Amino acid sequence: MIDLNLNEKTFKIDAPDEMPLLWVLRDVLGMTGTKFGCGVGVCATCTILENGKAVMACQITLEKTKGNRYTTIEGLSKDGDHPVQKAWVQCDVAQCGYCQPGMIMEACSLLSEVSSPSESAINKAFSNHICRCGTYPRIKQAMSLLVNSGKKE
């Protein structure tokens, strides 16, 4: 049994130590906001926050979560009213939406580290994220909106 600190609550998880956190979230806890893309760390669809920094949930075993604090898209806001979510809506970023929880968590991570990231910092942060719908230009628009408005939390 492992205590998982997730979205400001503690969950007691009865699962194998080596189970990837992505499986714990989706299959054990039923939190399906974090999406499964590749399962091998190459698409970033499963991005969540670990102690405020973007990580890929498919690459972290349950055992390695000890002592860390995690946030998923479900924990970002109650009603989708986090500034990053609002900017995403305003710029109409999502198409199918599948990759967007990971993109939004990446944006939160970057903006918590750098209040006004440069275009190259934004490109670098999102460089490992795959969007089959090609929403990259609108992600950049939403990031510009957030940087220019100074809103991030």
Ligand code: FES
């Ligand atoms: S599902 Fe985790 S990186 Fe693709």
Ligand code: FES
């Ligand atoms: S919005 Fe469809 S995969 Fe990104």
